[in-house]
Every structure is written in C-alpha cells, then in structure tokens.
Amino acid sequence: MSQPVVGLIVNPAAGRDIRRLVGLASVVPHHEKAALVRRVIRGLESAGVDTVLYLPDGVGIMAAALDGLRPALRMEPLPVELRGDARDSTEAAKRLVESGAGVIVTIGGDGTNRAVAAGCADVPLVAISTGTNNVFPATVEGTVAGLAAGLVAAGAVDPAVVCQRSKRVEVGADEVQDFALVDAAACRDPFRGAAAIWDIARVRALVLARAEPWAIGLSSIGGRLRPVMADEPWGLYVELGGDQGRTLSAVLAPGLMAEVKVGEWRLLEPGEEVPLDCRGGTIALDGEREVVGGAAWARVTGNGPLVVDVRRVMNALSAHD
Numbered sequence: 001m002s003q004p005v006v007g008l009i010v011n012p013a014a015g016r017d018i019r020r021l022v023g024l025a026s027v028v029p030h031h032e033k034a035a036l037v038r039r040v041i042r043g044l045e046s047a048g049v050d051t052v053l054y055l056p057d058g059v060g061i062m063a064a065a066l067d068g069l070r071p072a073l074r075m076e077p078l079p080v081e082l083r084g085d086a087r088d089s090t091e092a093a094k095r096l097v098e099s100g101a102g103v104i105v106t107i108g109g110d111g112t113n114r115a116v117a118a119g120c121a122d123v124p125l126v127a128i129s130t131g132t133n134n135v136f137p138a139t140v141e142g143t144v145a146g147l148a149a150g151l152v153a154a155g156a157v158d159p160a161v162v163c164q165r166s167k168r169v170e171v172g173a174d175e176v177q178d179f180a181l182v183d184a185a186a187c188r189d190p191f192r193g194a195a196a197i198w199d200i201a202r203v204r205a206l207v208l209a210r211a212e213p214w215a216i217g218l219s220s221i222g223g224r225l226r227p228v229m230a231d232e233p234w235g236l237y238v239e240l241g242g243d244q245g246r247t248l249s250a251v252l253a254p255g256l257m258a259e260v261k262v263g264e265w266r267l268l269e270p271g272e273e274v275p276l277d278c279r280g281g282t283i284a285l286d287g288e289r290e291v292v293g294g295a296a297w298a299r300v301t302g303n304g305p306l307v308v309d310v311r312r313v314m315n316a317l318s319a320h321d
Contacts, residue, residue, distance in 0.1 A: 003050030004153040007096035007123070009089050009116055010037060011108035011130075012059045028130045030061050033107060036128065036142045037065035040105055043146020045072050048154050053099055055092035058082045086115035093119030102153030103308065105145065110136045110217070110286040114181050117168070117305040124152065124163045124306035135182045135215045136166070136286075140310050148313035162312040166230065166304030167209040171276065171283055173296035180285035181305075183208050183218045184298050186278040187289055197284050200240070200250070200258045204277055207268070207298040208236040216251040217287055224248045225265050235268040235300025273299045 010033055044052060051074040054062055066075060078095050082088050089106075093116045096104055105126045106116050113127050113136045126149040127137035151157050169184040171177070185197060186204040197203065197218065210230050211222030222228065222236040225248075242263035252258050268274065276283065276296040283291040 004048065004150065004155070005051045005053060005099060005101045006044055006049050006149055006153045007092070007099075007101040007104035008037070008040070008052050008054040009092050009104060009106050009108075009112070010055065010057050010061050011089060011106075011112040011115075012057045012061055030059060031064060033130060034061050034064035036107060036130070037062065038069060039142030040107075040128070040146035040149075041065070041069065041071050041073070041075075043143040043148070044150040047147050047150025047156070049073050049150040051076060053078050053096055053101060055080060055088060056082065058084065086111065089115035090119040092116075093123075097121045097123055102155075103149040105149050106137065108137065109134050110182055111288055113137055113305075114179070114286050117179075117181060120305055122306060124159065124308045126152075126308045126310065135210055135212070135217060135219055138310065144314065145310055148308060148310040151313055151317060152308055157313050157316045159306075162309055162316055163306045164231065164309060165302055166307050167233075167235070167300055167302055168304035169207050169209050169235065169285075169298055169300055170303070171207075171285070171291065171296060171298045173276075173278065173283060173291050176291055178283075178285060178291055179303075180209070182210050182286050183284075184276070185218055185284040185287075186276040186281065186296070187284050188281045189289060190280055190282065197252075197287050197289065200252060200260055203240050203284075204281070205240060206236075206238040207274060207276065207300065208238065209300050209304070211236045216253060218252070218284075220252075221248070221250045221260050221262070222265070224250060225262065226267065228267075233270045233302065235270075235272075236265065237268050237274050238265040239263040268300050271299055271301055273297045 056077045107128050129137040129139045169180040184207045208222045211228040213223035245263040282289040
C-alpha cells in the first residue's frame, strides 16, 4: 500500500487586503502562520503521514516553520514557479492531484480556497481560516486539523462519512466562465482596483451559495434575510438598493458595519440561472472583483470541492477506539 501523502498550501497574502485597513481586523503575521504550520505538521506526524508536499511561499513562512523542527516525515517543496498571485495556489493544487495527495490542507481565507478549488479536482480539503473573510474555511486548531487530514489521507476513516461536497456559484460573462465558493456580486466599478469589496454602495446584486447570519462579508446580508446553510442544496439571490424594500445592518469585514438597502430577494433552486447586471462594471467572486462585466448570469450548483469535516473525523476515530 502506498504511503499517505498530504498537500499543504499556505497563502502569505491571506488576511492582508484593504478590508484590514478600513475595518478593525488584525493582520495575521507570517510568524503566526509559521507556528500554525508547525502544529499542522505535528498532527500529520501523529496520523502516520509519510510525505508533505508544500507550496513554497516566497516570504519565509515555510522556512520558519521547519527551522529546527526535524519532523518525522518528509517535507518536499512543489516545483511551482511563483507568480505572487492566486495562480500559485491553483498550480500547486493541480500538481498535488498529479502526485497522488490524499488531502490538501489550506491556510488562508475564502479567496485562497477558491484558488485551490480551481485545481484540486476531487482531492478533499482541510481548510484552516486565516483570511479576512472566512466563510468557507473553518476556525480549527492546527494540530487537530493536521491529525484529521492525516487520518483521511491514511485511510483510517471513511471519506464518504467525513467528507462533504460543497456548493459554488458559477458565473458567466461574455466568453468568461468562473466560480465563487460563497458569493458572486455584480458591482458598479468598471475596474478591478484594489479587488476587495468594502463599500456596499458599489454592489448591485448578490448570488450566494451560503448565507449564514453569524458570518461576515457579503454573504452575511443574505443571512439576515433567509439563512442558507452549507449543507442545503439551494442558493439565494439578493438585489441591493432601490426605493422599496428594507434596510438592515450587515458585518462586511471585522469591525466594519454597513446599513444595506435590500430590494428583491428569493431562494434559488440548484442550477437555476439568474441574470447579473454588470454592464459597465465587474463581478466580484468571494469578495474580490475578478471578472470585467457584460451580460452575465450566475447559478448555484453542488460542484464545489470536497471538504473534510474535522469534527466528523474525530468522532469517527473515537467510535473505533
């Protein structure tokens, strides 16, 4: 039987966008990410993982994490030519699929996991939250996350029991097709600019795969209207602005509250397409402007990446003890 291999992708830019400046969030420094990586490695060691293939980060996070650690497993960098943007994470995920990784551990936010999801195929993710807006990744202790990832990669638990297929918002504009894991927003801004959305007045409409009242970011607006959980099949469409409708408060980023005027909104059936008016504007995916506008559409599907439920892994392990 082949030895278990786990992938590790750390985004050095996670949690460092403009929303950290306009809100009250603290930046996650590189030394904290390095400490988190060390704890993940200890969990992977305990699960019997043989090899960790990791994305070189270019800023010293992995070097600091491994300094003096001497792990009882092999740590090998992936041969990725760094570009300093989301393409690094996508390329790393593709190489991990080719290398036979059983699980990919991600350290970042919604944007990080969106980039990984573009290349990970059916390799499940253990997503650890360190971004600004963290709806998709979980807040979980690194050692436990590493242990859970290692147990899945080693076949100690049944993936069919502990992994769940996530949703995503698929969008199309002219000849471009892309996706978000949490939210797609039609924006008035004609240029990408600083990418991150922090001024709700720039948003015309939202299509949400998840809308949880306790979350932050654009999806929290939907959570105030009609909560949609990760394990529910449908999505939510929300129009903003106009003279009619209701006004509600939403948490757009840590410490950043906004009064939002909501017009029409409704549930979306799985796969139901809705138009997105982004003519002269852009489409933001998971809170960052990515697609230059035009006549666009969006739909919520069940085609997102597989996600490891860390709690289910640990419960399954206890049941076998």
